Amino acid sequence: MLKVENLVVKYGVIEAIKGISFEVGDGQIVTLIGANGAGKTTTLQTISGLVRPQSGKILLNDRDISREATDKIVKSGLVQVPEGRRVFQQETVEENLILGAYTRKDKAGIKEDLEKVYERFPRLKERHQQLAGTLSGGEQQMLAIGRALMGKPKIMLMDEPSMGLSPLLVREIFSIIREINRDGTTILLVEQNAKMALSIANHAYVLKNGSIVLDGTGEELLRSEEVQKAYLGG
Amino acid sequence: MSGINQFLMQLINGLNIGSIYALIALGYTMVYGIAKLINFAHGDIIMVGAYVSLLCLNTGMPWFLACIVTIVVCAVFGVVMEKLAYKPLRKASRISLLITAIGVSYLLENAFQLIFSANPKPYPGFITLPNIKLGSISIAANYYVTFIVSVVLMVVLNLFIQKTNVGKAMRAVSEDEGAARLMGINVDNTISLTFAIGSALAAIAGILYSNCYSPINPFMGSLPGIKAFIAAVLGGIGSIPGAVLGGFILGMIETMVKAYISSQLLDSIVFTILILMLALKPSGILGKSVKEKV
Structure with missing residues (x-):
């Protein structure tokens, strides 16, 4: 469904995204996790066409949308639930x-x-x-x-949907995300709440300082020592 | 003339100039709402409208055709102005935009002075309907036509913004441009449309103004433009009903000051109102200060 290849995004001279590649398969839930400032929101904004990449490709069903205007991208079925x-x-x-x-x-x-x-x-x-x-x-x-x-949407991008919500509401939001996915919408989820995100994700990528440092199935990453230490507080 | 009649006459004068201010203020406020830009060249569109309609009328064109041509020319003019002068600065600081707007204003005034000279040109008023008699006072056609046309335009504009999809898009862009983009709204087109509508309204204001206050000159838009800006601030810049309210309030204050206090102090009093408003309630009468919810 969505394929990102060697994406580089710069704000002035600062390289916010340093050549990342990842893929979201049809019908999947894929999550990008990482600390504040890792480049998660920038990645989503670039996919939605709000920020222009320096280089790299964003393929939506094999069509490169990295230079397209946001309204065209939305029309082709990629919709974002923005941060905040x-x-x-x-x-x-x-x-x-x-x-x-x-x-x-x-x-x-x-x-x-x-x-x-x-x-x-x-x-x-x-x-x-x-x-x-x-x-x-x-x-x-x-x-x-x-x-x-x-x-x-054919694919829905969600930026920190659990931010600022009570634990009860967070659980509700995540069960809604699952439901939406079950009804046929592919989901790319960005979260700081790594535990919840990993528990519903088919595949997950860990973003750190603009690079992908780790990836695997949600379960694999939940068990990974590195992820536990850095993002799960354990 | 008795005191009460005199007062009624002033009321009518106030409604007349107030409706012109309101029409111009609408353009200011719409452009500000969408592009976050105080377009100081907006007042000069009145002047462009006055000259374009004068040229049309001088060719012997029937008045309604002259009006349509003027409206279209000014709308296109507004869009071109946005594309050439303001769009390249979309990401620049507000102060650069403001300075550019003042520059565009001077450019227009001086370009028209070069083309048409600074000499005032008589405007062949074409509103020739009979006066209306209300008791012992009679209202000239210019006055009631200006008022009626303005009110109709304001109602139509309000319906357009409230009911149509494009109007809803304008509201969305005005509140949160980024989120509006994510809805699939083409923000560039929305901004162009806003400039087109604002300039069309200014064109109509220019035609009505010239009918009431012939002759016309290249600097005629400057003062009404600033006054309309004050009206927009008074009502709450960014607010459409605010612009209308501000326009009428300002028109009314102006006429009453002129009639009962001093016509020499007129402009100082009007600008004092602006300063007081900015000091005491910068968001204006109907303006809202939006707070973010966490």
Whole structure:
């Protein structure tokens, strides 16, 4: 589905991503874990076309999208749930969801998907007329995920969906991610909560100072001593 | 004329100039909302609109055609201005943008002075409807047409922004450009469209203004432009209803000051309002200060 080859990203003279390569297979959950500043968010922003890479390729179903504009990328089915949720606070919940379907023209399909999102997140339905800025952090995260689902993604990029949420909500969010994946959406997940991320991932990559230093199945990395020491606090 | 009639006349004057300010302020506020840029050249679009319509009318073109040509020319002009002057600076600091905007304003004023000379040119007003009599006062066509056209435009603009997909995209870009991109919104096109709409409104303001206040000159847009900017700040820059409210409030204050206090002190009083507003409530009457939720 998604293949990143020798990606290099620079901010001025600073090399934030130093030639990383990884792959997200069809229907998989793949996670990038790493400490703050390792380059996780930069990687996702580059894939979404918000940041331009210095060199390297980003292949979405074998098509290089590394120079494409974000709106084209979204149209071809790659949708991101950004870090910090970034819901439109001054719009209602429903308007946020409709904005998620901005690239779609099939009115009937949009309506159907809106109902599906409301089914998955009953809290959003209860509050559909409320301004998104008045929602709690967890609700905003659900809205951000629901909004991304409205774009009918083939692959969904998620940047720190568990950030700032209570342990109970974190578990809920992760079970939602699993569900979405089971319904056929490929997922590339970036997390600082390595334990949770690894427990649901088919494959995982460890990012450190802009390079991939380790990769393996979620289970392998959970057991790896290096990962335990550095990211799992054990 | 009795005191009450005099007051009513001033009220009508205030609504007239207020609606022109509101139309211009809408452009300021929309561009600010989307591109985070105070486009100081915006007032000069009024002047461009006045001259373009004058040229059209002088060729013998019927007035409605002249209006359409003027609106289209100014809209395109606004888009070109954005692409040439502001887009290359999208990632530059705000102060560079601000200075560029002032530069564009001077460029326009002086270019038009070169082309048309600084001599004022009489404007053949074409609003020839009869006056309306309200009791003992009569309202000239220029005045009520300006008011009605402005109010209709504001209502249409509001519907456009609230109801259409493009309008929703504009709101989204205005709140969070990055997130809007991630929705698949083409931000460049949205910014261009904003400049086009703002400039079209300024063109209409220019035509209405010239009808009320002939003759026209290359610097005519400067002061109304600044006043409209004050109106936008007063109402809360970035807020559409704020721009309308600010425009009418400013127009009203101006006329009342002119009539009852002193026409010489007029501009000092108006600018004092700007300073007070910026000092006491910089977000304006209807502006919101958004807080981030963690």
